[in-house]
Amino acid sequence: MFSAELLIAQNIGFFIIAAVMVVGALRVVTTSNVVHAALWLVVVLAGAAAQYILLAAEFVAVTQVLVYIGAVMVLFLFGTMLTRARIGAESDLNNKNWFVGLGVALALLVAMLIALRDGFGAEKLPADDPLVSTQTLSDQIFGPYLLPFWALSFVLLAAVIGAIVLARRD
Amino acid sequence: MMYNFAIDPLLTGKVLWTPLLIVLLKVVVVFAVGLVATMLMVWFERKVIAGMQNRIGPNKAGPFGILQTLADGIKLFFKEDLIPERSDRFVFKLAPYLAFVPAFLTFAIIPLGGDFRGDNDGLVTWFGQQTRVQLADPPIGILFALAISSIAIYGIMLAGWSSGSKYPLLGSVRASAQMVSYEAALGLSVAAVVLVSGTLSTSGIVARQSSLGNWNVIVTGIVPFFIFMIAATAELNRPPFDLVEAEQELVGGFNTEYASLRFALFYLAEFMNTVTMSALIVTLFFGGPQPISVGSLTVDIPIIGNAFEGTIWLLLKVLVFLYIYVWFRATLPRFRYDQLMDLGWKVLIPASLGWFILLAAQRVGQDAGWDRYVVTIATVLILLVCYSLLALAQRTSENERKRDGVMF
Numbered sequence: 001m002f003s004a005e006l007l008i009a010q011n012i013g014f015f016i017i018a019a020v021m022v023v024g025a026l027r028v029v030t031t032s033n034v035v036h037a038a039l040w041l042v043v044v045l046a047g048a049a050a051q052y053i054l055l056a057a058e059f060v061a062v063t064q065v066l067v068y069i070g071a072v073m074v075l076f077l078f079g080t081m082l083t084r085a086r087i088g089a090e091s092d093l094n095n096k097n098w099f100v101g102l103g104v105a106l107a108l109l110v111a112m113l114i115a116l117r118d119g120f121g122a123e124k125l126p127a128d129d130p131l132v133s134t135q136t137l138s139d140q141i142f143g144p145y146l147l148p149f150w151a152l153s154f155v156l157l158a159a160v161i162g163a164i165v166l167a168r169r170d
Numbered sequence: 171m172m173y174n175f176a177i178d179p180l181l182t183g184k185v186l187w188t189p190l191l192i193v194l195l196k197v198v199v200v201f202a203v204g205l206v207a208t209m210l211m212v213w214f215e216r217k218v219i220a221g222m223q224n225r226i227g228p229n230k231a232g233p234f235g236i237l238q239t240l241a242d243g244i245k246l247f248f249k250e251d252l253i254p255e256r257s258d259r260f261v262f263k264l265a266p267y268l269a270f271v272p273a274f275l276t277f278a279i280i281p282l283g284g285d286f287r288g289d290n291d292g293l294v295t296w297f298g299q300q301t302r303v304q305l306a307d308p309p310i311g312i313l314f315a316l317a318i319s320s321i322a323i324y325g326i327m328l329a330g331w332s333s334g335s336k337y338p339l340l341g342s343v344r345a346s347a348q349m350v351s352y353e354a355a356l357g358l359s360v361a362a363v364v365l366v367s368g369t370l371s372t373s374g375i376v377a378r379q380s381s382l383g384n385w386n387v388i389v390t391g392i393v394p395f396f397i398f399m400i401a402a403t404a405e406l407n408r409p410p411f412d413l414v415e416a417e418q419e420l421v422g423g424f425n426t427e428y429a430s431l432r433f434a435l436f437y438l439a440e441f442m443n444t445v446t447m448s449a450l451i452v453t454l455f456f457g458g459p460q461p462i463s464v465g466s467l468t469v470d471i472p473i474i475g476n477a478f479e480g481t482i483w484l485l486l487k488v489l490v491f492l493y494i495y496v497w498f499r500a501t502l503p504r505f506r507y508d509q510l511m512d513l514g515w516k517v518l519i520p521a522s523l524g525w526f527i528l529l530a531a532q533r534v535g536q537d538a539g540w541d542r543y544v545v546t547i548a549t550v551l552i553l554l555v556c557y558s559l560l561a562l563a564q565r566t567s568e569n570e571r572k573r574d575g576v577m578f
Contacts, residue, residue, distance in 0.1 A: 035261070035331060042324075062313045070320025071350070077327060078346045087258045087334045134310060134370060 021047035032089040059134040208442045212239040222500040249430040256334035266435035269325025272318045273442040278305035280449045283481035311372035333427035341423030345414040351514040352404040358522035359394035379457035387455040397522045410502035448491035459484045524553045
C-alpha cells in the first residue's frame with residue numbers, strides 16, 4: 001500500500017476523508033454541546049458514506065445516508081431537542097467514568113483488527129473484478145444470507161416492542 | 171453483461187475535455203433552470219391564489235408582475251442581516267444552506283428531456299458525445315432522491331434549534347416529527363414503483379413508461395400515486411400540512427428569527443422543493459419526458475425535434491402538478507396535529523405497505539405461474555385479517571388510554 005500506488009486519486013481521497021472522520025469523531029466526544037456532538041457524528045457518518053462511494057459501493061453509501069444520517073441521527077436530534085438541548089456549552093456533559101469507555105473502545109478496536117486480519121489477511125480483491133451491483137447485493141442478502149437477515153430483523157423488532165412496552169402503559 | 175457504473179455514458183473510458191465541458195455546462199444549466207423555475211413558481215403561486223380569491227395579485231413588476239420574485243429577492247438581499255443574540259451563531263448560519271443545497275441536489279437526477287421512443291433509451295448526441303438530458307443518472311437514482319429528502323430535514327430542524335427562541339423550536343420539532351413520519355409512506359410508495367420497473371435508475375423508470383397504459387400510475391394501480399402525492403405534500407410542509415409554520419400558533423415557525431438573505435434561502439428552498447417534487451412525481455408515475463401515446467398512436471409536437479419535445483412534455487406535466495399544489499394551498503384547511511399523525515401512521519403507512527405486498531404477491535404469482543385472481547383474492551384476504559388485527563390493537567389501546575384518563 002505504501003508504494004507507488006499511494007498516489008492514486010482514490011487513496012488521496014481516502015486519506016482526506018479519513019482525516020475528516022477522525023477529527024469529527026474526536027470532536028463528538030470533546031465538544032461541550034449535545035447538538036454539536038450530534039452534528040459532528042453526522043460528519044463522521046457522512047465520511048463513512050463517502051468512503052463507500054470511493055469503493056464504488058454506492059448502494060451501501062446511499063443506505064448509510066438514508067438510515068444513519070436521515071433516520072437515526074434525525075431521531076436522535078429530535079429527542080435531544082424535545083428534552084434538554086440548550087444553546088451554548090454545558091459543563092456536566094462529561095461522565096466522570098469516561099476513561100472506562102476508552103478502555104472498551106481500545107478493546108473493541110483490537111478485536112476488530114484481529115477479526116479483519118484473521119478473516120482476510122493479505123487477501124486482495126482481483127483487479128478485474130466486476131463491481132458489486134445493487135442486484136448482486138440483494139441476491140446475496142435474500143439468498144445465502146437470508147437467515148441472518150431475518151434474525152437481525154427479529155432482534156430489531158424485539159427492541160422496538162421493548163421500547164414501546166417501557167415507554168407506554170396502554 | 172458489462173457493469174456500467176459511470177453516472178453518465180459520457181464518463182465511461184478515459185475522461186477527455188469535451189465530456190468534462192459538457193458536464194460542467196449541464197451543471198450550470200440545471201442550476202439556472204432550477205433557479206428560474208423557482209422564481210416563476212413563486213410568481214405562479216401568488217398569481218393563481220390571487221385568482222382563486224378574486225384578487226389581482228402581483229401586477230406591478232414587469233408584465234403580469236412576473237418579475238415580482240426578482241424584486242423581492244433584491245429587497246431581501248439588501249436588508250439588514252440579523253443574528254439573534256441568544257442563537258448558536260455557527261449553526262444559525264449553516265442551517266439555510268442545509269435547506270437550500272438538498273433542494274437543488276434532487277434536481278440532478280431528474281430526466282429533463284431526451285427521446286425515449288423506440289430504442290432510443292433517452293440518449294442524445296451532443297458535440298459528438300452520447301449523453302442524457304439529465305445531470306446524473308446513477309444506478310441508485312431514486313434512492314438518492316429519498317436520501318436527499320431525508321437530509322433536507324436538517325436545515326429546518328437546526329434552524330429552529332439554533333434560533334434560541336421558543337416558537338422556532340416548536341416549529342422545527344413539529345417539522346422533523348412530520349417529515350420522519352411521512353418518509354416511510356413515501357419510501358413504500360416509491361418501492362411499489364421500483365418493484366414494477368425493476369430498476370432504481372430514474373432514466374430506466376422513465377424508459378419503461380412508453381405508452382399511457384405503461385405509466386406507473388396505472389401499472390401500480392393508482393394507490394401508490396395518491397399515497398406519494400399526500401406524503402410528498404407533507405414532506406414539503408405545504409398546506410394542508412403546513413403546521414411547521416402555522417402563523418396563528420407559531421408566528422412564522424422555524425424561520426421566525428431569520429431575515430434578509432438567509433430567509434430568502436429558506437423561501438427559495440421551499441419553492442424549489444415543490445418544483446422538484448412535482449418533477450419527481452412526473453418521473454415516477456407519469457412517464458417523465460415521454461409523450462402521451464395510446465397503443466401506436468403518439469401525440470407528436472410537429473417541427474420540434476424529439477429530444478427537445480421531451481422537455482416540453484415534462485414541463486407540461488410538471489405544470490399540472492404545480493397547479494395542483496397551489497390549488498391545495500388555496501382550498502384546503504390545515505390539519506390538526508393529531509389528525510396529521512393519525513393519517514400518516516394509521517392510514518398511509520399500512521395502506522402503502524399493504525399495497526406493496528399485494529403488488530409483490532402478484533409478481534411472485536406471475537413468476538410461479540399461479541392464477542392471478544386467486545393470488546389477488548388470497549392476498550387481499552390475508553391483508554384484511556392483518557388490518558383487522560391492527561384495528562383491534564388500536565381500539566384496545568385507545569380504550570385503555572380513555573380509562574386511564576390520558577388525553578393524547
